[in-house]
Amino acid sequence: MGMGILVNSNTRVLVQGVTGREGSFHTKLMLDYGTKIVAGTSPGKRGNYVHGVPVYNTVREVIAEQGSPDASIVFVPAKFAADAVYEAIDGNIKLIVVITEGIPLHDELKFVNYARKRGVIIVGPNTPGVMTVEECKLGIMPAHVFRKGRVGLVSRSGTLTYEVARELSKRGYGVSTVIGLGGDPVTGLDFIEVAELFFKDKETDAIVLIGEIGGDAEERFAEYYSGASSKKPVVAYVAGKTAPPGKKMGHAGAIISMGMGDYESKKKSLEKARIPLAETPSQIPLLLDELLKKQ
Amino acid sequence: MKLYEYEAKEIASRYGIPVPRGKLARTPDEAYIVASELGSTVIKAQVLVGGRGLAGGVKIAQTPWEAREAAFKLLESSIRGVKVNIVLVEEKICVSRELYLSLTIDRAMRKPVFLVSEMGGVEIEDLARKYPGKVHRIHVDPEVGYSDYMSRIALSALNLPWSSLSELSSIMKSMYRIMVEYDAELVEFNPLAYSCEGKLIALDAKIIIDDNSLPRHPDLQELYGRELTSYEKKARELGFSYVELDGDIGVISNGAGLTMATMDSILFYGGKPANFLDIGGGASRERVREAVKLMLNHPRTRVLLVNIFGGITRCDEVALGIIEALKEVSQVKPIVVRMLGTNEEEGRRILLEQGISVFVEMDDAVKTAVNLTLK
Numbered sequence: 288m289g290m291g292i293l294v295n296s297n298t299r300v301l302v303q304g305v306t307g308r309e310g311s312f313h314t315k316l317m318l319d320y321g322t323k324i325v326a327g328t329s330p331g332k333r334g335n336y337v338h339g340v341p342v343y344n345t346v347r348e349v350i351a352e353q354g355s356p357d358a359s360i361v362f363v364p365a366k367f368a369a370d371a372v373y374e375a376i377d378g379n380i381k382l383i384v385v386i387t388e389g390i391p392l393h394d395e396l397k398f399v400n401y402a403r404k405r406g407v408i409i410v411g412p413n414t415p416g417v418m419t420v421e422e423c424k425l426g427i428m429p430a431h432v433f434r435k436g437r438v439g440l441v442s443r444s445g446t447l448t449y450e451v452a453r454e455l456s457k458r459g460y461g462v463s464t465v466i467g468l469g470g471d472p473v474t475g476l477d478f479i480e481v482a483e484l485f486f487k488d489k490e491t492d493a494i495v496l497i498g499e500i501g502g503d504a505e506e507r508f509a510e511y512y513s514g515a516s517s518k519k520p521v522v523a524y525v526a527g528k529t530a531p532p533g534k535k536m537g538h539a540g541a542i543i544s545m546g547m548g549d550y551e552s553k554k555k556s557l558e559k560a561r562i563p564l565a566e567t568p569s570q571i572p573l574l575l576d577e578l579l580k581k582q
Numbered sequence: 583m584k585l586y587e588y589e590a591k592e593i594a595s596r597y598g599i600p601v602p603r604g605k606l607a608r609t610p611d612e613a614y615i616v617a618s619e620l621g622s623t624v625i626k627a628q629v630l631v632g633g634r635g636l637a638g639g640v641k642i643a644q645t646p647w648e649a650r651e652a653a654f655k656l657l658e659s660s661i662r663g664v665k666v667n668i669v670l671v672e673e674k675i676c677v678s679r680e681l682y683l684s685l686t687i688d689r690a691m692r693k694p695v696f697l698v699s700e701m702g703g704v705e706i707e708d709l710a711r712k713y714p715g716k717v718h719r720i721h722v723d724p725e726v727g728y729s730d731y732m733s734r735i736a737l738s739a740l741n742l743p744w745s746s747l748s749e750l751s752s753i754m755k756s757m758y759r760i761m762v763e764y765d766a767e768l769v770e771f772n773p774l775a776y777s778c779e780g781k782l783i784a785l786d787a788k789i790i791i792d793d794n795s796l797p798r799h800p801d802l803q804e805l806y807g808r809e810l811t812s813y814e815k816k817a818r819e820l821g822f823s824y825v826e827l828d829g830d831i832g833v834i835s836n837g838a839g840l841t842m843a844t845m846d847s848i849l850f851y852g853g854k855p856a857n858f859l860d861i862g863g864g865a866s867r868e869r870v871r872e873a874v875k876l877m878l879n880h881p882r883t884r885v886l887l888v889n890i891f892g893g894i895t896r897c898d899e900v901a902l903g904i905i906e907a908l909k910e911v912s913q914v915k916p917i918v919v920r921m922l923g924t925n926e927e928e929g930r931r932i933l934l935e936q937g938i939s940v941f942v943e944m945d946d947a948v949k950t951a952v953n954l955t956l957k
Contacts, residue, residue: 446837472687473692
């Protein structure tokens with residue numbers, strides 16, 4: 288019990304926006320996975336139940352009647368998402384997973400800074416969430432493609448992560464915890480912070496990092512990795528080699544702009560840090576084989 | 583969403599930032615009239631692509647006749663493939679030094695940041711690469727906002743005299759207000775001129791608005807999409823994330839990362855993707871149908887590759903969407919499908935009946951699509 292990073296089988300979860308289409312659908316799937324959901328919020332819906340989960344109007348009511356949740360997952364629409372995040376932060380919830388896509392950039396900047404100053408971890412926004420396999424799913428990922436194992440998976444994308452998890456499974460690798468950083472330019476966590484958690488986690492032997500064009504999160508990770516004293520093997524994949532500059536590739540954060548964030552720059556930095564870079568998702572487990580054999 | 587230079591300057595001017603006097607012209611005659619009030623002028627093509635100066639989109643005129651001539655040439659031309667419809671005619675400023683000043687978002691620090699350099703007039707891309715030591719960064723805490731000490735740091739980085747401090751401070755303060763009030767991700771003046779008279783003037787201006795914020799700026803939302811190609815526009819109207827490329831393999835996939843990975847794999851196996859099209863999660867039959875129709879009708883598509891990794895996507899729905907599209911499109915082009923998810927068997931059966939092979943592995947599907955284009 289209590290393996291993996293950020294969430295485990297003891298994590299008590301609140302679902303914000305629980306009565307919405309996405310919120311209620313994924314509440315069901317998370318419950319099926321075994322996630323301990325203690326309550327949901329949806330303004331004006333107090334007294335209802337969603338798949339057996341009691342619904343409250345405010346986070347304050349949840350705390351008063353159910354005790355403090357350890358984590359919250361936010362399904363609230365973009366226009367109201369920032370408000371929901373502040374409510375969770377001010378309710379002293381220490382881990383907030385923001386699934387919502389399309390939140391205005393300056394709203395994100397503000398609540399991410401607000402959270403960091405108060406020691407609150409934000410996963411996302413625009414993330415598939417975080418899941419410690421066979422313990423706790425705090426997200427929308429299809430659970431069946433992840434098999435239990437010792438690889439930590441950290442990614443800026445959703446579907447591609449599922450593809451990679453499937454490739455890993457085919458080759459006999461499983462996952463300890465999978466975490467989506469989120470597809471927006473500003474996110475609560477970055478590769479360095481997640482890697483540090485994985486380096487400390489006894490259940491994780493190696494890390495697979497899935498990056499994409501835009502920003503310099505991969506470059507900064509590579510530089511950090513070169514200098515890190517205690518570390519674990521990392522294999523990387525970066526999507527967007529064929530992406531033209533100045534175009535947003537689906538994610539708000541996936542854009543080569545002001546001369547920053549192209550594939551070549553990430554490739555160069557990762558190679559310099561001696562992190563093997565896969566050219567296709569199917570190469571990832573092969574590179575892991577080589578890397579772990581050398582150890 | 584990028585704003586035109588003249589729009590960015592209108593905003594800057596409203597916030598008290600000095601810009602050259604000038605007016606828009608849509609015909610050479612209009613340019614003549616504007617120029618006759620201004621003396622020596624600069625005629626600038628209004629396009630939303632970068633590198634305008636190098637592409638010949640900026641001309642200098644000493645007389646109204648020269649301005650007319652310059653406008654005539656620009657209005658006949660295209661800059662990097664974009665037709666010029668409007669020019670901005672501005673008074674020519676006597677420039678002593680060209681500086682760089684912008685406000686953007688530092689993703690790593692999760693804060694707005696002023697970028698300041700005394701080497702203006704060069705694209706920031708080149709500037710940061712060639713003279714990384716010449717670009718100074720001043721971060722702003724979004725909970726606190728702009729504070730005057732920032733302009734004192736900038737003043738020294740720009741090597742400006744103490745007498746310019748109040749001007750610079752007022753410009754930077756306005757930039758921050760513009761960023762917040764317009765939900766901008768970039769406010770850039772490059773160059774910011776230090777004129778022969780010792781005044782600061784924004785010679786060029788660029789503002790990029792955060793797309794996610796457009797719903798709260800209805801006036802700007804109306805303008806959205808004007809820099810897109812006709813195919814990009816069509817795809818957006820259908821609700822797809824779409825980007826035009828120049829290859830011949832049409833790509834339809836779900837999720838931004840997987841769609842990019844599909845394009846990259848095409849390149850890896852020796853082919854060229856025609857586009858990026860992300861249909862999003864849980865694709866319905868209708869969405870698949872519209873995406874397939876769009877890409878089969880695309881003149882550059884020679885082969886269509888559909889790569890769906892379904893968590894909750896139903897493969898029978900995807901298959902039916904493809905079949906429906908084929909009935910409505912007269913173009914006969916090969917389709918390669920890879921799909922995984924709920925009702926996989928049923929989906930495969932539906933497609934096989936129509937002679938379309940379905941792959942389980944992404945690599946196999948990509949290789950097959952590439953081989954079809956090499957034939």
